[in-house]
Amino acid sequence: MANGSQLAAQVKNLSKSFGDGEARLKVLKGIDLDVRCGDITMLVGPSGCGKTTLISIIAGTLAADEGELTVFGHNLRQMSAAQTTAFRARHIGFIFQAFHLIPTLTCVENVSVPLLIQGVSVGKAEKRAREVLAQVGLEDRMRHRPAQISGGQQQRVAIARALVHEPRLIICDEPTAALDAKNGHVVMELFEHVARGQERAVLIVTHDNRIFHHANRIASMDDGRILEVHDIDVAHPPPEHLKTVERL
Ligand SMILES: Nc1ncnc2c1ncn2[C@@H]1O[C@H](COP(=O)(O)OP(=O)(O)OP(=O)(O)O)[C@@H](O)[C@H]1O
Numbered sequence: 734m735a736n737g738s739q740l741a742a743q744v745k746n747l748s749k750s751f752g753d754g755e756a757r758l759k760v761l762k763g764i765d766l767d768v769r770c771g772d773i774t775m776l777v778g779p780s781g782c783g784k785t786t787l788i789s790i791i792a793g794t795l796a797a798d799e800g801e802l803t804v805f806g807h808n809l810r811q812m813s814a815a816q817t818t819a820f821r822a823r824h825i826g827f828i829f830q831a832f833h834l835i836p837t838l839t840c841v842e843n844v845s846v847p848l849l850i851q852g853v854s855v856g857k858a859e860k861r862a863r864e865v866l867a868q869v870g871l872e873d874r875m876r877h878r879p880a881q882i883s884g885g886q887q888q889r890v891a892i893a894r895a896l897v898h899e900p901r902l903i904i905c906d907e908p909t910a911a912l913d914a915k916n917g918h919v920v921m922e923l924f925e926h927v928a929r930g931q932e933r934a935v936l937i938v939t940h941d942n943r944i945f946h947h948a949n950r951i952a953s954m955d956d957g958r959i960l961e962v963h964d965i966d967v968a969h970p971p972p973e974h975l976k977t978v979e980r981l
């Protein structure tokens with residue numbers, strides 16, 4: 734990270750529970766985390782530890798119970814639902830663990846949606862959508878529908894949709910889980926360009942140790958808590974044999 738980079742998101746003492754009475758489950762137990770522009774921040778931890786819950790709160794799709802959440806200087810916890818939706822549409826790109834593509838729309842139409850929501854014309858939106866689909870290697874799948882393409886291709890459509898409106902904060906839940914090595918590399922190069930070249934913030938939940946070397950920071954999480962945050966000097970990355978999560 735360049736010194737003085739802007740904070741994209743700041744989380745302080747955030748907590749979240751699900752359910753009522755005896756079934757109540759505390760899923761986030763006082764989370765502190767900074768997500769900075771210019772960085773690729775990775776969030777790692779075992780299944781069920783609260784990663785998706787945390788990034789959903791940062792993205793404004795789920796409300797926290799307690800704590801502070803500031804995104805680009807705006808207090809998300811004080812915004813109304815309508816304000817949060819408008820803020821998210823403008824500033825945040827989100828890639829869901831399960832992609833959430835619209836089955837009746839083609840790839841180009843799916844990727845155009847965030848621009849159409851902002852009032853961009855169909856022609857302009859689809860032109861831009863085709864550019865981003867080409868960047869993720871899907872130039873020959875523009876008019877296919879999600880059911881007609883592979884899981885890895887669907888994942889890349891979801892990534893294109895999260896980038897198309899040039900949000901300043903991109904949040905991805907397992908963005909390379911369905912991708913082979915080659916396409917995982919293409920996607921990570923794109924995230925590096927977006928983070929380091931364009932000073933935007935990329936927050937990635939991942940189990941994929943093939944991509945850890947792209948991170949500037951790795952936050953490890955367990956049982957609703959952040960255990961450690963490691964800053965990584967990308968100019969002097971650790972040797973190959975140390976690039977595994979066991980090191981963290
Ligand atoms: N809507 C919900 N209602 C009740 N419990 C929930 C809800 N969403 C998540 N949980 C529970 O909260 C815990 C954390 O879930 P979360 O999806 O955040 O985990 P995760 O770290 O993303 O796991 P994974 O790596 O498997 O995706 C889990 O025990 C899950 O069962």
Ligand SMILES: [Mg+2]
Nearest residue numbers: 784785830906
């Ligand atoms: Mg998850």
